[in-house]
Amino acid sequence: MAGAEEARPNAGNWLRRALNSPFLGSLASFLLAIGAAALLISLAGFDAGEGYSAMLRGIFGSRMSLSDVLARSTPLLLTGLAVAVPLRAGLFNVGAEGQLLLGALLAAVVGMLPGIPAWLHIPLTLGLGSLAGALFGMVPAYLKARFRAHEVITTIMLNYIVTLLTGYLVNYPLHPPDEMLPATEIIAASAQLPRLVRGSQLTIGLFVAIACAFVLHLLLQRSVMGYEIRAVGLNAEAAEAKGIRRTRVWLLAMAIGGAMSGLAGATEVSGVQLRFLEGFSPGYGFAGIAVALMGYANPLGVILAAHVLGAIRTGALTMDRTTSIPADFVTVIQGLILVFLSTPGLLRLLIEKRSPATGSLPIEDLTS
Amino acid sequence: MQITPEQIFSLIAAGLRATTPIALAAIGITLSEAAGIIHLSAEGVMLSSALTAVVATHYTGSPWLGLLTAILTGLLFGALMGVTAINLRANQIIVGFGVNFIGTGITPVLLERVWGSRGRSGAVAGLPHLEWEWLTKVPVVGPILDGQSVLFFAMLALLAVTWVVFHRTSYGLRLRMVGEHPGAAATAGIRVNRVRYVAVLVGCALCAIAGAELSLGQILLFGRNMTAGRGFVAVAANVVGGWRPMGSFLASLLFGLADALQLRLQGGIIPNHFIQMIPYLLTVLVVSGIGGRRPPLAIGTHFDPEEK
Numbered sequence: 001m002a003g004a005e006e007a008r009p010n011a012g013n014w015l016r017r018a019l020n021s022p023f024l025g026s027l028a029s030f031l032l033a034i035g036a037a038a039l040l041i042s043l044a045g046f047d048a049g050e051g052y053s054a055m056l057r058g059i060f061g062s063r064m065s066l067s068d069v070l071a072r073s074t075p076l077l078l079t080g081l082a083v084a085v086p087l088r089a090g091l092f093n094v095g096a097e098g099q100l101l102l103g104a105l106l107a108a109v110v111g112m113l114p115g116i117p118a119w120l121h122i123p124l125t126l127g128l129g130s131l132a133g134a135l136f137g138m139v140p141a142y143l144k145a146r147f148r149a150h151e152v153i154t155t156i157m158l159n160y161i162v163t164l165l166t167g168y169l170v171n172y173p174l175h176p177p178d179e180m181l182p183a184t185e186i187i188a189a190s191a192q193l194p195r196l197v198r199g200s201q202l203t204i205g206l207f208v209a210i211a212c213a214f215v216l217h218l219l220l221q222r223s224v225m226g227y228e229i230r231a232v233g234l235n236a237e238a239a240e241a242k243g244i245r246r247t248r249v250w251l252l253a254m255a256i257g258g259a260m261s262g263l264a265g266a267t268e269v270s271g272v273q274l275r276f277l278e279g280f281s282p283g284y285g286f287a288g289i290a291v292a293l294m295g296y297a298n299p300l301g302v303i304l305a306a307h308v309l310g311a312i313r314t315g316a317l318t319m320d321r322t323t324s325i326p327a328d329f330v331t332v333i334q335g336l337i338l339v340f341l342s343t344p345g346l347l348r349l350l351i352e353k354r355s356p357a358t359g360s361l362p363i364e365d366l367t368s
Numbered sequence: 369m370q371i372t373p374e375q376i377f378s379l380i381a382a383g384l385r386a387t388t389p390i391a392l393a394a395i396g397i398t399l400s401e402a403a404g405i406i407h408l409s410a411e412g413v414m415l416s417s418a419l420t421a422v423v424a425t426h427y428t429g430s431p432w433l434g435l436l437t438a439i440l441t442g443l444l445f446g447a448l449m450g451v452t453a454i455n456l457r458a459n460q461i462i463v464g465f466g467v468n469f470i471g472t473g474i475t476p477v478l479l480e481r482v483w484g485s486r487g488r489s490g491a492v493a494g495l496p497h498l499e500w501e502w503l504t505k506v507p508v509v510g511p512i513l514d515g516q517s518v519l520f521f522a523m524l525a526l527l528a529v530t531w532v533v534f535h536r537t538s539y540g541l542r543l544r545m546v547g548e549h550p551g552a553a554a555t556a557g558i559r560v561n562r563v564r565y566v567a568v569l570v571g572c573a574l575c576a577i578a579g580a581e582l583s584l585g586q587i588l589l590f591g592r593n594m595t596a597g598r599g600f601v602a603v604a605a606n607v608v609g610g611w612r613p614m615g616s617f618l619a620s621l622l623f624g625l626a627d628a629l630q631l632r633l634q635g636g637i638i639p640n641h642f643i644q645m646i647p648y649l650l651t652v653l654v655v656s657g658i659g660g661r662r663p664p665l666a667i668g669t670h671f672d673p674e675e676k
Contacts, residue, residue: 040474044481092461147656150663152408152461153607154655156600157648164648168641289465326486328476335412335469342462343452 022296026341030294030308033336041329051325058318059311065318067200071272073310074202075100075281077209078264079288080295080302081216082137082257086151087297088220089253090233095140095155096261097285098162102136103129103262105166107269108276109174111187121190122270126208129266130259136162137258138251145247151254159285170278182278193271205267210303212260217299229253261285283331287313290334293341309334377511379628384512385586387624388520389414389578393602394609394616395523395530396574402534402611403567404547404666405453408464409445410575411599412471417441417579419475422590423482425492435495435580442576445471446569453568454561457670468599476592489590495519495580517585519577526574530613543567547664550671560671575599604651610661623647 038048059065079096086093107129116124140158143149167182174184193203220226231239232249240246264284273280291309295301313330320327393410400407417438425434445467452458476486483489495518504510534540545553546563554560582598583590601623608622609615623646630643 041477044474044477046477046481094461094465143652143656149652149656153603154652156408157604157651157655160597160600160648161645161652164641164645168639171641172639286465286469289462290469293462324480324484326476326480328473328486331469331473332477333473335466335471335473338462338466338469339448339452339458342458342460342466343456 022298022301026294026296026301026305029337029340032340033333036336036340037329037333040332041325046325047323050323051319051329054319054322054325055312055315057322058315061318064197064200065314067197067202069307069311069314070206071200071202072314073307074206074209074271075264075268075284076287076291076310076313077206077213077303077306078260078267079284080291080306081209081213081288081299082133082260082264082285083288083292084295084297084299084302085216085220085229085260086141086253086257087292088233089229089249090236091141091144091250091253091257092152093137093140093155093254093257094152094289095137095158095285096257096264096288097281097283098155098159099133099137099258099261100265100268100281100285101162101166102265103133104265104269104273104280105169105184105276106132106262107191107266108184108187111191111270111275112185113191114188116188116190118190121188122193125187125191125270126263126266129269130263133262133265134255134259137254137256137261141250141254145250166276167278170276174276184276186275187270191270192274193267195271201272203267203271205271208263208267209306212263213299213303216256220299225252261288264288287334290337290341294337374511377508379632380625381512381514381516382628382631383621383625384516384520385624386627387621388517388523388585389581390598390602390605390623391527391617391620392519392523392578392581393575393599394605394620395527395613396571396578397602397606398571398609398611398613398616399530399534399543399567399574400571401606401667402547402664403543403564404550404664404669404671405449405564405568405571406460406464406668407449407568407571407606408461408603409449409467409471409572409599410578410602411595411597412468413442413445413572413575414471414579414582414599415475415593415595416445416471417576418583418594419478419489419579419590421580422489422492422583423478425584426482426490429493431493431495431584434492434584435577438576438580438584439573440576442572442574442579443569445576446572449572450565450568454564454670460668472593475590479590479592487592491589492584494586494588495584517581519581519585522577523581526577527613527617534613544664546671547666550666550669554671554673559673561673564671575602578602601647604647607651607663608647608654611663612661615661619650622650 041051042048059069079100082096083093107125110125110128140151140154143154144151170184171182176185193205196202220229228244228249231244232246236246269276287309291302291305294305312333316327316330319325393414397407397410420441421434421438424437425431449463452463453460479489480486497515497517504514542558542563546558546560550560582594605619605623606616608619626643626646630640633640633643
């Protein structure tokens with residue numbers, strides 16, 4: 001617990017904060033994971049050096065690769081925020097995947113509506129996608145506040161429920177008759193996000209995501225709401241004693257988290273997929289767990305972490321094409337990052353305290 | 369539509385086949401969580417064990433060595449969970465997701481290595497299915513049990529052993545005490561972290577047997593992501609079953625039968641997507657306090673023997 005009591009100057013010096021120990025801790029975990037993954041893949045009889053150099057070529061090799069990295073980082077940045085903000089309130093939102101799917105579905109439905117001008121259609125699509133995610137995100141918060149249902153269990157289960165629900169919808173009621181794939185119709189041109197680079201999937205969604213991160217950073221650090229979120233995350237009982245209503249904070253934090261996941265789904269549909277295709281998300285919501293933890297649940301840290309993971313996921317595709325190592329290898333790296341990040345002996349990030357009244361596992365926040 | 373007894377028997381038999389892997393993993397999760405260690409990694413452990421079972425069978429020709437290899441794989445993951453969650457005081461939820469990522473990511477890599485394919489392995493010899501001449505002649509039981517995998521019977525035996533150890537032995541008492549009141553357990557002379565280690569290792573070994581049942585007991589090859597969420601259905605069964613071996617089994621049985629029913633009703637009035645939701649919906653209800661038990665008090669916490 002050492003370090004938790006240390007008062008830290010709460011100046012808005014993001015650079016100093018970024019260079020503080022969380023940054024080095026994250027970097028250490030990342031490098032350890034890269035090293036351990038290299039060891040594993042060598043044991044399996046592959047050439048790790050060849051794999052990693054192919055990955056680097058995929059990241060830095062061409063002019064297109066940078067925009068590919070940024071395009072792939074966009075949903076990761078948003079799902080990273082979706083996990084990070086509830087984490088600051090002491091909630092572990094592993095439901096980002098489900099919230100993303102619901103947001104994507106609503107965006108696809110709204111996007112199909114004809115005759116809406118683009119200046120209205122795009123914000124409407126993204127906004128309603130976020131709203132769907134936000135409302136759905138509040139369900140586990142409500143169940144926790146009202147029935148003490150652990151949010152990790154409920155969000156895992158809700159992920160599957162939404163996967164099945166959206167699967168049903170795109171296979172039956174929303175399935176166009178002449179379509180072979182389990183997907184909705186292509187959305188109207190007026191709902192499609194403008195692309196920034198010709199031939200790339202990079203859209204203005206990236207700016208939306210980065211703006212969200214900055215807004216959430218200010219909200220957490222500078223607003224009463226943010227103070228309440230952090231207070232509940234540090235010690236829910238003490239916060240309650242000071243008159244902060246825990247239930248309200250939980251609902252709010254999960255609504256923000258759900259909105260970010262929903263927005264991730266909506267930007268994927270309106271910018272990349274242009275429809276809801278069953279199984280389109282390669283686990284963006286789950287990767288968000290790694291992004292949030294790597295970013296130390298700090299929105300600005302999440303920006304950095306999302307781009308690091310976005311880069312290795314992009315590089316992995318080149319590795320997949322040019323070597324015999326499958327792109328799935330990147331999931332191993334992601335898992336190892338989590339294992340290394342999970343140990344406070346190494347990082348002191350997550351020291352669990354039990355609060356008997358709720359049965360929750362508030363996660364101590366050493367970043368602020 | 370006329371429903372014949374044969375159709376009902378075959379439905380139940382299919383339900384039991386679906387139950388076997390879920391119940392094995394759920395009982396493993398129960399052991400680990402009863403001792404206080406959150407166990408969300410069944411999916412990853414099952415998937416990688418299902419693959420190593422097939423790899424070992426492919427090279428040795430013996431499905432029994434395949435099963436052994438699967439168990440060793442499970443123990444390896446159990447050791448990783450033990451070192452991180454017990455010794456290094458890691459957040460057990462994060463470790464669980466980490467193991468799942470490692471399990472899902474490493475399997476296509478190994479598939480590529482051994483078979484040069486990312487989708488599926490070659491076919492291998494499976495574990496034997498019991499074919500007793502006399503059994504098939506017994507009414508009702510015969511048609512249901514005929515052709516079940518040998519691991520189905522192993523699952524029943526393991527359930528019985530686990531139930532006895534859990535409820536009727538001092539070891540079971542210690543296990544539950546470590547999960548409820550580790551401080552008191554330590555005062556009573558119980559070595560808390562040792563009991564937890566054993567629980568996590570056995571728990572992961574059971575998840576590994578569940579994986580081997582999928583690849584060597586039922587399909588006889590490894591397919592990419594063949595667990596298809598069964599590890600989380602097992603997590604659900606443990607919650608619905610109230611963190612008790614028999615409860616986990618009965619919940620798994622319910623989910624297994626629902627799964628078999630879902631396959632039969634495909635294209636029927638109720639879309640199978642909604643039947644597939646049953647385990648997850650039920651878990652949300654149960655964890656919200658509608659029936660079911662509370663989790664062990666000390667779940668997710670760490671115990672430092674120096675502190676007491």
